[in-house]
Amino acid sequence: MKFSLDKTYLILLFYISPFIDALSGYLILSKILPEGGVGSPSQLFRLFLIILSILILLKNKKYFHISMILIVYIIFMEFVFFYIHGNVFGYIIGLVYGSKLIYLLLIYLTLYYLYSVKKISFKSLLTYIQKYVLTMGILLVVPFILGVGFSSYEEGTFGNKGFFAAGNGLGIFMGTGLMLSIYYWKYTRKRYSLFLSLFLVFSTVIIGTKTVFIFSLVALIFMIYYLKNYYLKHAILFILLYIFIFYSQDISDSLKTIFDVVFYRLNNNDSFISFLMSNRDVYFQDAISNISYEGLYALRLFFGLGAYVSFRNPYEQLNSIDILESDFSDIFFMYGLLVLFIYLFIFIIVMSQCFIKKQFFLGLIFFMLFSHSLLAGHVLFNGMSGIMLPFLILLILTFKPKIPIKGFR
Numbered sequence: 001m002k003f004s005l006d007k008t009y010l011i012l013l014f015y016i017s018p019f020i021d022a023l024s025g026y027l028i029l030s031k032i033l034p035e036g037g038v039g040s041p042s043q044l045f046r047l048f049l050i051i052l053s054i055l056i057l058l059k060n061k062k063y064f065h066i067s068m069i070l071i072v073y074i075i076f077m078e079f080v081f082f083y084i085h086g087n088v089f090g091y092i093i094g095l096v097y098g099s100k101l102i103y104l105l106l107i108y109l110t111l112y113y114l115y116s117v118k119k120i121s122f123k124s125l126l127t128y129i130q131k132y133v134l135t136m137g138i139l140l141v142v143p144f145i146l147g148v149g150f151s152s153y154e155e156g157t158f159g160n161k162g163f164f165a166a167g168n169g170l171g172i173f174m175g176t177g178l179m180l181s182i183y184y185w186k187y188t189r190k191r192y193s194l195f196l197s198l199f200l201v202f203s204t205v206i207i208g209t210k211t212v213f214i215f216s217l218v219a220l221i222f223m224i225y226y227l228k229n230y231y232l233k234h235a236i237l238f239i240l241l242y243i244f245i246f247y248s249q250d251i252s253d254s255l256k257t258i259f260d261v262v263f264y265r266l267n268n269n270d271s272f273i274s275f276l277m278s279n280r281d282v283y284f285q286d287a288i289s290n291i292s293y294e295g296l297y298a299l300r301l302f303f304g305l306g307a308y309v310s311f312r313n314p315y316e317q318l319n320s321i322d323i324l325e326s327d328f329s330d331i332f333f334m335y336g337l338l339v340l341f342i343y344l345f346i347f348i349i350v351m352s353q354c355f356i357k358k359q360f361f362l363g364l365i366f367f368m369l370f371s372h373s374l375l376a377g378h379v380l381f382n383g384m385s386g387i388m389l390p391f392l393i394l395l396i397l398t399f400k401p402k403i404p405i406k407g408f409r
Helices: 004-027 041-057 061-085 086-118 122-146 167-189 191-205 209-225 228-246 248-258 258-266 272-276 280-290 294-304 327-356 360-378 388-398
Strands: none
Touching: 041 061, 041 086, 061 167, 061 191, 086 228, 086 388, 122 388, 167 191, 167 209, 167 360, 167 388, 209 228, 228 248, 228 258, 272 280, 280 294, 280 327, 294 327, 294 388, 327 360, 327 388, 360 388
C-alpha cells in the first residue's frame, strides 16, 4: 500500500487528536504532569502535525511562504522579547504559545491546499469534523456513565469533563461542534445525523459550563426550527411549553443542580457583562492602568512583549506566565495592535462572506465562537477549541452558493 502524507495528516488530525488530548488531560488532572508545563503529549503531537503541515505545504510555494513568514516572525519576536526579559524558560513558554497560533494557521492552509487539489471537499470536511466531534462526545459520555471522569469545576459540582484538562476549552469545542452537527443534519437530512445531534446535546450539557449552556440553548432552538414536519415541530414546542409551565420549579431546581456554579457567579457579579467575561473586563482595566509605556516600551503598543511578559512589566521579578484569558487582551499585550488588527480583519472578511453567500447559520456559529474568543478567551491559545476557527473559516470560504443545496441556509 502506497504511503500518503495527505491521508496520514487527515487521520492524525481528525481521528487521533481526541485521544491525545484525553491522554494529556488525564496526566495533568492526575498530577503526573504540571498544568501549563512544557512537553505534554498534546504539545508534542501538535508539533508533529506542524511538521507534517510544512511538508505538505512544500508542494505549494504560496502557502508555504505564508506559513514561513508567521513562523519566522514568531521566533524572531520571541527572541527579541527574550533579550528584554532574559528568562530562558520564558522564551520556551513564548514559543509554545506562539506555536499555537502557527498551528491554527497551518491547519487552515493545509486543509485549504488539500481542498484546492481536490483531496477533500466541502462535504467531506464537514463529515471529518462530525467524526471528530462524535469521538470527543464518546470520550465524554463513557467516563461520565462509569463515574470515572473529572469534575469541570474544582468545587466538585455536576459538570464533568471526562479526562480532558481544560473544561472551558472543551465546552467551546463541544458547543461549536454541536451547532455544526445541526448544520450537518440540515445538510444531509439523514436520520442518523439527527441522532448524532441529540447525542451531542447530552454529551455537551454534561460539561456544565455557562458556555455550554448558551451553545446548547441556541442549538436546541435551531434544531426545532429546522424540523421539516410541521406537526412534529409544533407538537414538540407544545410539549416543551407544557413542561416549562407546569414543571417550572422542578426545571429551575434541575438547572441549578447542573449549572450551580454558573448561577452562583451570575448572582454574585456586579454586571451581566462581567459575568459573561468572568470579570476579565476588570483584569484588562487593571492591566492597562499598571502597564509601562516609557521609552522604547512604547513599541509594545504595536508589537507587544511576548507571551511570557504580556501585560506585566519586564523589569519586575517574573517566575511564571500569567494571562488574562481574553484573546482580545492577550493578543494585544503579547503581540500588539499589529496582530490584533489582523485577527479582527479576518473576522470582518469571514462574516462578510457569510452574508454574501447567505450562510447565516454558519455565520452565527462563527460569530459566537469569535465573540467568546475576544471576550472570554480559551480559543486562540487552546489547541482543542482553537481548531474550530480554521474549520469554520474553511467551511464558510469553500461553500459555493451557486450549487443549490435543498432548503439549506
